[in-house]
Amino acid sequence: MNAPRLILASASPRRKELLTEAGFDFVVIPALAEELHDSQLTARELCQLNAHRKARSVAKQYPDDIILGADTLVYLGTTLYGKPSDRADARRMLGELQGTRHQVVTGVSLIQWRSQKERLFAETTHVTFRHLKPDILDEYLRKVETLDKAGAYAIQEQGDALVESIEGSYSNVVGLPVERISQELRLLGISNSTG
Numbered sequence: 001m002n003a004p005r006l007i008l009a010s011a012s013p014r015r016k017e018l019l020t021e022a023g024f025d026f027v028v029i030p031a032l033a034e035e036l037h038d039s040q041l042t043a044r045e046l047c048q049l050n051a052h053r054k055a056r057s058v059a060k061q062y063p064d065d066i067i068l069g070a071d072t073l074v075y076l077g078t079t080l081y082g083k084p085s086d087r088a089d090a091r092r093m094l095g096e097l098q099g100t101r102h103q104v105v106t107g108v109s110l111i112q113w114r115s116q117k118e119r120l121f122a123e124t125t126h127v128t129f130r131h132l133k134p135d136i137l138d139e140y141l142r143k144v145e146t147l148d149k150a151g152a153y154a155i156q157e158q159g160d161a162l163v164e165s166i167e168g169s170y171s172n173v174v175g176l177p178v179e180r181i182s183q184e185l186r187l188l189g190i191s192n193s194t195g
Contacts, residue, residue, distance in 0.1 A: 004112060005065040006190050009058040012148075014156070014175040015070060022178045023192035024185075031069060033057040037082070043075040044122040047107025052120055055109035063113035066188055070109075072175050074127075074151030076102040081151040090152035091141060094162070097151060098132040104151070104173045110184055119184045123177035125168030127155070136161055 008019060011030035019026055031054035038046060048071075055069030074081040076097060084090035103124050110119040132140075140161055146152040153162055155173045171178040182192060 004188075004190070005062075006185070007058060007062055007065050007067045009054045009067050009069040012070075012175055014154070018171050018174060018176045018178050019068075019181075022182060024190070026068075029058050029062070031055070031057045035071065035082075043073045043080055043103070043105045044107065044124070046080070047071045047073050047105050048109070048120055048122050049107070051107035051109040052111075052118075055111045055118075056113075059111040059113040065112070066185070066190060067111045067113075068108065068181070069111070070106055070176055072104065072106040072150045072172075074102060074104050074153075076100055083150060084147055084152045086147070087141060090146040091137060093152040094132070094137055094140070094146075097153075098129050098137070098162075101126055101128045102151075103127070106172050106175065106177055108177065108181060108184075110181075110188060112188065117188060119188065121180065121184070123169055123172045123180050125166055125170070125172045125177075127166050127173060128164045129162055130164045132162065 006026040008026050008028045009031040033053040035050050050071035051069045055067040059067040081093050084093055104127055105122050105124045107122045140158055144157045155163055169177045
């Protein structure tokens, strides 16, 4: 019997890049599952639910492979920040996050459908933003495409202009907690090139 493939159920170029840099062999098959938005759930619960839905939608088609689904949200208190709807919404989000210590949570679901194995978890990183002057915000929005990013920012793109410090996984803020994923995949029999 062939070893299971790792399938990334995401079209995110950042997630693809993180897995590649971590030395994993995988294929990309984006999930078609609609992301849910439910104000009754915490950010961790919502990210895990959406990650599970994404992984499950692909796992049904590829039951012998290991599917990785993920979902990332930024939150401050009880306010959740997903992807902005337009540039004005991105500016609003960055304005609300500036000068704060907020959280970035990524929910991850690893599913192997046929064997009924699933690892479901969420990782949280604390991010402290600088106090931002309007011209810094304008410059950031000019330089970085923010509409496909939770919280309207990418730490790996001009992040120094916004971010004062982080506590926790840097890769989690980019879109995947690679350290934890590597551990969980080893438990499912998948190793990266570094072992």
